[in-house]
Amino acid sequence: xxxxxxxxxxxxxxxxxxxxxxxxxxxxxxxxxxxxxxxxxxxxxxxxxxxxxxxxxxxxxxxxxxxxxxxxxxxxxxxxxxxxxxxxxxxxxxxxxxxxxxxxxxxxxxxxxxxxxxxxxxxxxxxxxxxxxxxxxxxxxxxxxxxxxxxxxxxxxxxxxxxxxxxxxxxxxxxxxxxxxxxxxxxxxxxxxxxxxxxxxxxxxxxxxxxxxxxxxxxxxxxxxxxxxxxxxxxxxxxxxxxxxxxxxxxx
Numbered sequence: 297x298x299x300x301x302x303x304x305x306x307x308x309x310x311x312x313x314x315x316x317x318x319x320x321x322x323x324x325x326x327x328x329x330x331x332x333x334x335x336x337x338x339x340x341x342x343x344x345x346x347x348x349x350x351x352x353x354x355x356x357x358x359x360x361x362x363x364x365x366x367x368x369x370x371x372x373x374x375x376x377x378x379x380x381x382x383x384x385x386x387x388x389x390x391x392x393x394x395x396x397x398x399x400x401x402x403x404x405x406x407x408x409x410x411x412x413x414x415x416x417x418x419x420x421x422x423x424x425x426x427x428x429x430x431x432x433x434x435x436x437x438x439x440x441x442x443x444x445x446x447x448x449x450x451x452x453x454x455x456x457x458x459x460x461x462x463x464x465x466x467x468x469x470x471x472x473x474x475x476x477x478x479x480x481x482x483x484x485x486x487x488x489x490x491x492x493x494x495x496x497x498x499x500x501x502x503x504x505x506x507x508x509x510x511x512x513x514x515x516x517x518x519x520x521x522x523x524x525x526x527x528x529x530x531x532x533x534x535x536x537x538x539x540x541x542x543x544x545x546x547x548x
Contacts, residue, residue, distance in 0.1 A: 299328055299337040309346060311531075314479075318516070318534040324363050325349060358517045438501075446500030458498070463528070465491050469536055470529040479538035485546075488539045505548035512537035 302313050316336065319325035325346055328339035338346070345366060352362045355376065364370035447455065468487050477484050495511065496502045503511065515521045515533040525533035 297328075297339055299331075299339050300343065301331065302336045302338075305338050305343070305346070308343075309350070311346065311350070314538070315531045315534055318538065319346075319349070322359065322363075324359060324366075356519045358519065360517055442500035443498055446498060461494060465494075466525060466528045466532060466536075469539070470532055473529065473532070473535050479535055480542040484539050485543055488536070488543045489547075491536075491540075492543060503548075505544040508544045508548060509541055512540035 300308065302316055305311065305316065306313055316325065320327060320336070325342060327336040328342050329337050331337050348366060349362055352365065353359070357365075357376075361370065465487060469484065472481075472484050472487065492503070492508060495508070515525065516537050522533050525531075525536070529535075
């Protein structure tokens, strides 16, 4: 049986070795076997499964949903139809938001007057409610409520600096990754330590090992989070997740 090494799969597909290790660790893509020194080997069946993973991921499906589809626990057509509905809803929301922004620009330029009833078109409170509901299901009411109190207690300047702080973490990690640092290396763990302390500040409580690892899983599995990381560096979310898992195992 013909097999391909990790390096050959990386060259063939463009997927990083770290991503392949992550897929193996979560049971999404198990190698056909291992060669000399424990190096992973992939056969045709594994390459076909990887092709399907990448296709479904490109369509915006989460990794856990992809696993259910490929393992036969979830019908692919039903999953894609559900995802299509979600995308259509999001497109409609963005269309409304874009129209509101354009109208606001015209109002600020003095070319159009907006009535108060139109000021909030596209600013869908339901999206925030869905995100809050997911957070409560993952970490519980006490964590979410503490986080809300912590953020309310911040100054306006502190709140406005939150996105830049996360972007700084991501760029520092990307630079370390480019330099060949592994997620468990000291330099990466120093950045992850700062990340953990910032999450602690935002949550208003210190995340447990389980909660911190769960946050890492959210980074990789949620398409919206993944896209944010990919803007800095492809598969950076998986790199951070490995670093978070290592930090949690060693310190929490």
